[in-house]
Amino acid sequence: MSLALPPDHILPQPRALLGRVAELPLELGDTLQDVTLRGFAYGPPLGSAPVFVLAGGITADALPLGDGRRPGWWQALEATGLLQLDRHTVLAPGTLGNVSDWPALCALDRTDAVDLPRLTPFDLAAATEAWLMQIGCPQGVTWIGASVGGLVGLALALQRPDRISRLITISAGHQPDGWGTGVRHLQRELVRDALRAPWPDALQRHAGVATAMKRARQLGLLSYRGRDELSARFGRLTPTSAVPPIASYLEHNGEKFANHFSPQRFLLLSEAIDRFYIADPAALPAALAPLRCRVTVVGVPADLLFPLALQQELNDALEAAGVATQLLVLRSHFGHDAFLADQVALAELLLEHGILLED
Amino acid sequence: MSLALPPDHILPQPRALLGRVAELPLELGDTLQDVTLRGFAYGPPLGSAPVFVLAGGITADALPLGDGRRPGWWQALEATGLLQLDRHTVLAPGTLGNVSDWPALCALDRTDAVDLPRLTPFDLAAATEAWLMQIGCPQGVTWIGASVGGLVGLALALQRPDRISRLITISAGHQPDGWGTGVRHLQRELVRDALRAPWPDALQRHAGVATAMKRARQLGLLSYRGRDELSARFGRLTPTSAVPPIASYLEHNGEKFANHFSPQRFLLLSEAIDRFYIADPAALPAALAPLRCRVTVVGVPADLLFPLALQQELNDALEAAGVATQLLVLRSHFGHDAFLADQVALAELLLEHGILLED
Numbered sequence: 001m002s003l004a005l006p007p008d009h010i011l012p013q014p015r016a017l018l019g020r021v022a023e024l025p026l027e028l029g030d031t032l033q034d035v036t037l038r039g040f041a042y043g044p045p046l047g048s049a050p051v052f053v054l055a056g057g058i059t060a061d062a063l064p065l066g067d068g069r070r071p072g073w074w075q076a077l078e079a080t081g082l083l084q085l086d087r088h089t090v091l092a093p094g095t096l097g098n099v100s101d102w103p104a105l106c107a108l109d110r111t112d113a114v115d116l117p118r119l120t121p122f123d124l125a126a127a128t129e130a131w132l133m134q135i136g137c138p139q140g141v142t143w144i145g146a147s148v149g150g151l152v153g154l155a156l157a158l159q160r161p162d163r164i165s166r167l168i169t170i171s172a173g174h175q176p177d178g179w180g181t182g183v184r185h186l187q188r189e190l191v192r193d194a195l196r197a198p199w200p201d202a203l204q205r206h207a208g209v210a211t212a213m214k215r216a217r218q219l220g221l222l223s224y225r226g227r228d229e230l231s232a233r234f235g236r237l238t239p240t241s242a243v244p245p246i247a248s249y250l251e252h253n254g255e256k257f258a259n260h261f262s263p264q265r266f267l268l269l270s271e272a273i274d275r276f277y278i279a280d281p282a283a284l285p286a287a288l289a290p291l292r293c294r295v296t297v298v299g300v301p302a303d304l305l306f307p308l309a310l311q312q313e314l315n316d317a318l319e320a321a322g323v324a325t326q327l328l329v330l331r332s333h334f335g336h337d338a339f340l341a342d343q344v345a346l347a348e349l350l351l352e353h354g355i356l357l358e359d
Numbered sequence: 360m361s362l363a364l365p366p367d368h369i370l371p372q373p374r375a376l377l378g379r380v381a382e383l384p385l386e387l388g389d390t391l392q393d394v395t396l397r398g399f400a401y402g403p404p405l406g407s408a409p410v411f412v413l414a415g416g417i418t419a420d421a422l423p424l425g426d427g428r429r430p431g432w433w434q435a436l437e438a439t440g441l442l443q444l445d446r447h448t449v450l451a452p453g454t455l456g457n458v459s460d461w462p463a464l465c466a467l468d469r470t471d472a473v474d475l476p477r478l479t480p481f482d483l484a485a486a487t488e489a490w491l492m493q494i495g496c497p498q499g500v501t502w503i504g505a506s507v508g509g510l511v512g513l514a515l516a517l518q519r520p521d522r523i524s525r526l527i528t529i530s531a532g533h534q535p536d537g538w539g540t541g542v543r544h545l546q547r548e549l550v551r552d553a554l555r556a557p558w559p560d561a562l563q564r565h566a567g568v569a570t571a572m573k574r575a576r577q578l579g580l581l582s583y584r585g586r587d588e589l590s591a592r593f594g595r596l597t598p599t600s601a602v603p604p605i606a607s608y609l610e611h612n613g614e615k616f617a618n619h620f621s622p623q624r625f626l627l628l629s630e631a632i633d634r635f636y637i638a639d640p641a642a643l644p645a646a647l648a649p650l651r652c653r654v655t656v657v658g659v660p661a662d663l664l665f666p667l668a669l670q671q672e673l674n675d676a677l678e679a680a681g682v683a684t685q686l687l688v689l690r691s692h693f694g695h696d697a698f699l700a701d702q703v704a705l706a707e708l709l710l711e712h713g714i715l716l717e718d
Contacts, residue, residue: 028598118598178590182581182605186574190549193570200559211552215545219578222541227666231537237633239387239477244633246541274596274603307586 003076003343012078012085013068014040014092019134024102024127028275030117035102037131038062038094042078043085051089051141052356055128055149056339058269059261062094076343077144082351091137095148096127097268108264112195112205116264119272121148125156129163140165140293142356146339147171147306148269151276154314158278161292168355170298170330170339170346173310174278174288174317180305183223184270187216191263209263214254216266221253226302226335281313285320295325296355298339298346305336328353362435362702371437371444372427373399373451378493383461383486387634389476394461396490397421397453401437402444410448410500411715414487414508415698417628418620421453435702436503441710450496454507455486456627468621471554471564475623478631480507484515488522499524499652501715505698506530506665507628510635513673517637520651527714529657529689529698529705532669533637533647533676539664542582543629546575550622572622573613580612585661585694640672644679654684655714657698657705664695687712 019037026032039062043049054064054074064074065083077083083090094100097119108116132141143164145153150172157164176184194212199205222230230246237244279287295318299311311327318325330349332338339346350356378396385391398421402408413423413433423433424442436442442449453459456478467475491500502523504512509531516523535543553571558564581589589605596603638646654677658670670686677684689708691697698705709715 175595177586178588178593178605179581179586181593181596181603182589182609185603185606186577186581186609189577190574193574197567198559198563200557204557208556215549215552218545218548222538222545227536227538230541234537234540236534236636237540237630239634239636244540244544246537247544250541250545271596275598277595277598 003071003079005071005075005079009079011066011068011071012042014042014063014065017041017131017135019131021127021130024123024130026117027120027122028118032102032117033104035096035100035127037100037127037134039099039131039135040092041135042090044087044089046089046136049087049089051091051137051139052083053091053093053141053143053145053153055093055095055143055145055152057147057149058095058098058273059257059266060095062092062099064092065090073340074343076347080344080347080351082347082356091132091141093128093131095269096124097272098265100127100131105264105268109262113264114192114195114267116268116271118275119268120275120277121151121155121272122159124148124152124272125159128152128156129160132163142166142168144168145170145172147336148273151273154278155276157291157293158288161290164293167293168296168298168350169314171300171303171306171311171336173306174284174314175276175310176274177307177310180223181274183219183305184274187219188267188270190216190219191267195263210258213258213261213263213266214251217257218250218254221250223305224335224337226333226338227304228302229333229335232333281317284317288317288321288323291318291321291323293323295323296328296350296353297325298328298330298349300330300332300335300338302333302335303338326353362430362438364430364434364438368438370425370427370430370434371401373401373422373424376400376490376494378490380486380489383482383489385476386479386481387477391461391476392463394455394459394486396459396486396493398458398490398494399451400494401449403446403448405448405495408446408448410450410496410498411442412450412452412500412502412504412512414452414454414502414504414511416506416508417454417457417632418616418625419454421451421458423451424449432699433702435706439703439706439710441706441715450491450500452487452490454628455483456631457624459486459490464623464627467623470623472623473551473554473626475627475630477634478627479634479636480510480514480631481518483507483511483631484518487511487515488519491522501525501527503527504529504531506695507632510632513637514635516650516652517647520649523652525655526652527655527657527709528673530659530662530665530670530695532665533643533673534635534669535633536666536669539582540633542578542664543633546578547626547629549575549578550626554622568622569617572617572620572625575625576616577609577613580609582664583694583696585692585697586663587661587692588694591692640676643676647676647680647682650677650680650682652682654682655687655709655712656684657687657689657708659689659691659694659697661692661694662697685712
């Protein structure tokens with residue numbers, strides 16, 4: 001993270017806001033029972049100020065602006081003054097299948113199950129909509145979503161066109177591409193292999209699954225980060241070393257992830273990305289025509305996972321649909337992770353283009 | 360492979376040519392004992408025609424123009440008339456650590472060892488040089504090398520500048536980059552994890568290692584193939600399918616590889632790529648100045664593993680070194696594997712530029 005907060009910066013206090021859905025029917029036919037919807041709010045009470053929703057990656061918590069003591073994963077959006085918590089209410093819905101969950105999923109966390117309900121970003125959007133209604137936010141919001149958070153914003157704007165008055169989608173798109181789907185499929189296979197393997201005992205099973213989660217995360221990191229960044233940060237494999245310098249970066253970040261994230265939740269949400277489908281390319285403009293929001297599509301040329309070409313396709317389809325849209329290019333060597341690793345530059349790009357000004 | 364041979368095409372007959380080295384000292388300090396050098400020749404006897412050497416990837420056999428009954432992995436270079444076997448002698452040296460091996464490596468194939476000698480492309484070049492001398496080819500050759508075969512050609516031209524009169528290096532470069540090194544490191548970690556894991560018995564160990572080799576190969580495929588190719592060939596994950604369409608492609612190719620390739624040989628040669636080092640960028644022109652050959656650098660814009668930028672860097676450094684060089688761009692959506700999957704286009708590009716004409 002390139003974010004350095006001034007020492008006198010006062011972090012905002014989040015307020016936990018809960019919701020509950022007794023039955024949540026899913027796009028592909030399953031039904032979730034007894035879903036607890038979690039999320040947080042920052043700034044003025046709901047109903048007293050314009051509302052901004054922040055949504056990030058599948059493994060993100062729902063504290064993008066921190067917990068009041070430590071900064072969050074999108075702190076720069078507030079620290080740069082893009083969001084102003086004296087006059088903007090900021091909401092962070094917990095992703096369904098990660099932060100927002102249900103008893104059957106919690107039970108799965110303790111098993112080796114690989115057969116899971118089929119979630120899509122439309123389901124994540126429906127859960128967010130239920131949460132927004134239950135916490136008392138019926139009005140149109142500005143949605144700032146990166147990665148799966150961008151997919152969910154687009155899904156929600158299609159499900160309920162008056163819900164989102166302004167949509168900013170970053171490093172997302174209208175679909176994943178073949179390479180990204182292949183990479184995520186392989187990540188899932190690594191985890192499934194370990195869940196299914198004939199480990200001699202429970203302890204070794206636990207260690208084996210953790211190793212697989214670590215490797216899956218490492219493959220993720222190689223798709224999240226920019227290749228020029230990796231070349232610049234990590235030198236070559238020297239004659240005296242057994243592993244290349246990138247190994248310790250991959251090891252550290254892989255371990256951290258494996259120690260705190262559930263294999264089942266990872267499988268569920270990784271697959272949800274690959275199940276995002278609006279329409280085939282030719283039918284896409286017609287499918288997007290119901291949108292009532294203005295859209296800003298942000299793409300990063302070094303993004304390997306949701307490449308700039310996908311952002312251009314989305315922007316073109318929106319234009320063809322008659323939606324007010326613009327494509328902004330964030331020139332960052334951090335690749336897909338630029339929305340985190342270069343978040344000051346992202347905030348400045350949005351500020352520079354006056355994206356969040358009321359009008 | 361996009362190669363369709365005419366039905367009356369007569370495949371050339373290869374001739375096996377063996378060599379042996381009692382002691383092969385390696386660049387990084389180890390010494391190999393009793394190395395058997397294997398390779399094949401096609402066309403006129405050595406000494407009666409100009410000699411062309413073909414060298415490909417780390418897992419390739421030494422039969423690029425086939426075994427006389429089935430076509431080989433680079434058949435188009437002959438089928439298109441780029442190489443003419445009535446007046447060109449074609450040699451295919453077996454890669455050290457794969458086709459050319461030594462008793463201690465064969466013994467390792469039956470173990471779970473992960474500690475292996477450290478090979479570099481300079482060692483592969485030294486083994487090739489020994490083979491060329493022993494089979495009676497002391498003269499300068501035209502080297503056509505793709506992927507690691509390109510690295511080895513460059514290494515050999517530096518070791519013995521009069522050995523190579525013309526060097527064509529395809530999808531290779533003067534070094535791997537950080538992303539490629541990260542991908543290969545992760546491939547090796549997947550295999551090492553399985554070699555070290557506490558499997559309950561030998562049968563399950565065998566299956567576990569084969570699964571790891573399959574996953575490593577699948578990660579390789581995602582770096583070998585072009586992303587537009589993958590998007591075009593494989594559709595999206597449909598609501599009714601459990602895995603995306605790319606899964607069966609990855610499964611088929613991964614299994615095939617896991618069933619015939621030794622984990623130790625894979626670790627050895629994958630690492631050899633990451634151990635390729637000529638000089639730091641500033642010192643590279645001086646390090647390349649001893650070259651006496653003309654060079655053609657071929658790059659593919661869609662190559663994810665040895666990207667076009669690396670080919671441009673090599674070409675620039677060669678120019679700065681005063682070496683006669685040219686950069687040719689092969690526009691293929693097949694990525695790194697274009698030298699195989701688009702080999703007719705490669706042959707036509709070389710024909711069009713008169714690369715192999717005597718002068």
